[in-house]
Amino acid sequence: MNHTAEVFQPLQDDDPRTVAGYRLAARLGAGGMGRVYLSHTRGGRPVALKVVRSELADDATFRRRFGREIKAARRVKGAYTAELIDADPDGTPPWLATLYVPGPPLSDAVARSGPLPVPAVLWLMAGVAEALQAIHGAGIVHRDLKPANVLLAADGPRVIDFGISLAADSTAHTATGTTIGTPQYMAPEQASGGDVTAATDIFSLGQTAAFAALGRPLYGDGPAATVLYRIVHSEPDLSGLPERLRDLLGRCLAADPGERAAPAEIVEWCRRELGRDGGEDTGPAVWREIAGPPVTVPPPVAATGAATAVTPAVAPGSTAVHTAPWTAPAAPQAPFVSPGTAPAPWPGASGPWGPGAPQR
Template identity: 65%
Template sequence: MVNSVDPSGVFQPLEGDDPQVIAGYRLRAKLGAGGMGKVYLSYTPGGRPVAIKVIRPEFSEDAEFRRRFKQEVQSAQRVQGLFTAPVIDSDAEGASPWLATAYVPGPSLSAAVAEHGRLPVSTVLLLVAGIAEALQVIHGAGIVHRDLKPSNVLLAADGPRVIDFGIARAADATSLTSSGVTVGTPTFMAPEQAAGSTITPATDIFALGQVAAYAAIGSPAFGEGTSHGVLYRIVHEEPELTGLPDELRELVTRCLTKDAAERPTVAEVIALCGAASGQTQLRRPEEWLPTAVAADITTRTAAPAPAPTPPPPLAAPTAGPPAQPPTQPAGPPVAPVPTALNHPQTPPPGFGPAYAPTVTGAAPLTPTAGGAGATGPIPVAAPQPPKKKRTGLVMALVLVGLLVFAGAGGGAVYYFMKDSGQKKSNQADDKKKTTDATPDSGGDASASPGAEGNGPAPAKDPEPVDFKGINLPDEYHLSMADEPVAPSNADNNSDIDFAYEDFDYSDDQVSTQTGKLVQLNPGQQGSLDTCRAETRFTETILTKRLAKGAQMCLTTNYGHVALITVKGYSPDDDSSHYMTVDVRVWRNAVEPEETS
C-alpha cells in the first residue's frame, strides 16, 4: 500500500477503504474527492501520469446513471482541445464506474485563490480566454459542461485546463436527483439551472462569468451560505462585484446577464478578453501565473514515481536437477501482476488499438495488499482474429511425416501411402453410395447439390418482417433481434442497433452502436439487394437530413439487415420527444461480423 507521500499534502496516502487497483491501473496516491467521487493518481504502461476518478457508490447503484455516464464519457472522448484534460480511458460497466484523464500537475483555481488570494488582471484575462477556448471545443462536441466552477479548472504552466465536462449530465436523471435536486454547485449555477429550465451553452457562459469574478475578487459573486439562499440571489438579485477591477467589469457583467439569450458567445468572450488586455490577440507569456502559484505547479510535478514492476520468473532449465526457488529478499509482499484486464478500455489518441484491448471472460480483478508495487494497466496481447484453415501448414506437416517415415525405411512409406490410398478409395465408395441413395436423383450424381461441377444450392433470401409506426422516444433504441422490434432503454440489452437522441443543445441524431447505417438517396429502391450493395457507412445521421419518407439501411454486426423509413416526429406541443419509423427486417441476411 502507498502510504508515503510528500509533506506538502498534495498527494494523500491511500487508506483502508481506497482501492489498490482499478481495472489494471495501480494507484499511487489520492488526489482529492468531490461530489461525484474520489480521484487517484496512476500511470500508463509508458509511465505517463493519469488521474482516475471513481464514481461514488450512490450513483453506481443507479442503472440510469450508468447509461448516461457511458454516453457522456463517449462524447467527452471526442473533446481534444489545448485547454482540456482529455479522457483516455473509462468503464461504465464495472462495480464502480470510473474514467481516466491526463494528469495536470497544477492546483485547481479554487485551491490557488484560497491559498494565495485573488489573481492579477492579466492572469484573469488569460485564464478566462483559455477557459473560453475550452468551452468552444466542448460545445462543438455537443456537450454542455453544466458544472463549470473553480475546482474544475486546473492551472498548468501553459494555461488552464477544464475537467469533468458533461459528467454532471449523467446524474441529472438518476433517482438521487429525480426528486427535484439539481446537479451542480449552487454557488456557480446559472439562473436557468436553479429554476430547472432548459440548459444551453449559454449556461456555461454564466458560470464562466462567476469563475472570472471569483478569480479577480477572491469570493463568489453571489455570496456564500445555504444553497437555497445562494440560488435565490442568483435568480432574483444582482451580483456583488465590489472590488472587481474596471478592466474586467464589462466582461463579467455581460456573462452574468440573467437572460441567457443576452449573454455573449464564446467567441465574443475571447474578443472581450483581448480588448480588455489592450491587444487584438492575447499572447500567453512563459510565466502567466503569479510566482507563488507557479511554485505549486513545481511541487505537483514531483508526483510519486511509479514503482518498478517485478521481473518475470526465470525460465525452468531443460536439463539437470530441479531448479531451486530463488530466495526472496526481505520486504513487503508484491501483488501478483494480473494477466488480463476485465474492462473494455479506450486507447488515448495515437496509442492504437493494441494499447488496451478488451478481454472478455476475465475474472474481476481483486485488490491485493501491496498492490501498488506495479503501475499502470498491465499490457496484454491484442485479441487475434479468428484463425483461418492452415492448409499450407498441414501439407508441410505431412511432408515432414513422409520424410521421417522414409528415414525409418521404405516399408513405412509404402504403408503410409497405401493406407492413404485405401482411405480415399473408401471415401469415394461412400460418396457414390450416398449419391445413388439420394431420392429423386435417378442415380445421376450430377443431379445432387454439391456434386462435382455444381456449386451448393443458393440459399433463399430470408422473408422480411414488418413493424409499422414505431414511436421511438429520445434516448431509446431498437434491437433488430427482438420480437417484436420495440423501443427499449434496458441496460442489459447490448444490441443498440438504432437509437434516437434529441439533444437540448445540438442537432438531434440517430445512431448505431452495433451496426452501420446508410442513408439512401432519393430515388433509390429500399430493398434487401440495395442494402447489401451499399457501402456508404456511418454510425450517426443528423435528423435534420431525415425528412418524412427518408429511408436508411441498417446492417447489424449479427447479420440482420433493416430498412428504416422515417414517418415523422413528435409535435412541438407534445410532452414527449420521439420519432416515428417503419422498420422492415431481414434477419440473418448477411454474414455476421466475426468478433473475438
C-alpha cells in the same frame, strides 16, 4: 496544495489498489461523483483515475447516461481541457481516466494567494472559453464549471470534469429532487430548474472569473437556498470588480441566456485587452506565480507494491483516445516531474487564441 505531500495523499484502507489493471499510486481527492486517484499509463504518463461512488454506480439510469457522456467526452480535444483517455461505464465500479494536470485548482490558488491580477484573469477567461468551445463542439454542456474544476497548469488553465455531470444530475434529481452543481456558480435557469444549455456554462464562467478577481463568490456565501435566490432574483453587483473586467463579465452574467457572450467573443475580447499589455513582460511570470511551484509526481507502482520509476512517455497528442494501464519496466529510471517553466502564454508569444496553444 502544491506541496507533494498535500497533493498526493496516501491510499487508505478502504481504497482499492488497482482499478481495471491501473495500479493506484495515491489519492488525489474526492467529490460528489466519487474518489480520484493517481495512476499511470503503460508509458508512465500520469493520469487522474476517477472511480464512481456506489450510490451512483448502482443506478441503471446513471450507468446509461454515464456511458453516453463518456462517448461524447472522447471527442473533446481542446488544448485547455484534461483529455479523457480511458473509461469503462460498465465496470464494477464505473471509472474514467483523464490526463493528469500538474497544477492547483483555481479555488486553492485564490485561497492561498488572494485575488488574481487582471492580466491573469483575462488569460484564465480566454483559456476556459477556448475549453468551452471544444466541450460544446462535442455536444456537451459542462453543467458544473467552478473554480475547483479549473486547474492552473504552468502553461495555462485546464477545465476538468466535463461530460459526466449530466448523468449524475439526472440520477440525483430523480432520487432526491435536487440538482447536482455548486450553488454559487449556477446560472439562473439552472438554479430554477429550467433548460440547461451552452449559455449556462458562460454564466458559470463569469462567476468563476469574478471569484478569481474578487477572491470570493460574486453572489456571496450562505445556505444554498439563499444563494440561489440571489442568483435568480437579483442583478450581479460588479462594482467591486476591476473596471477592465466589468463589461465582459456583465455580458457573461446576463440573466437572459440569449444575451450572454459566446466563447469565441470572450477569447477575442481577452486577446484584445491583453494586447494592451503587449509591451509588459509580466504575463508569463504572473501566471507561474499563480500556478505555484512544480510538484514531483509519484512514480508508477510495481506489481509487488513497491514504487518503480519510469521515464515518462511524450504526452499524447490531441488524437489520443485510449491508452493502457502501466506495466512495470525492466529497470527504473527518473520519475516524472511536472514542468517548472511554461511557454510564454501571452500576446506576441502564444496563447489560447494563437498557434502556440499548448498541446498535450
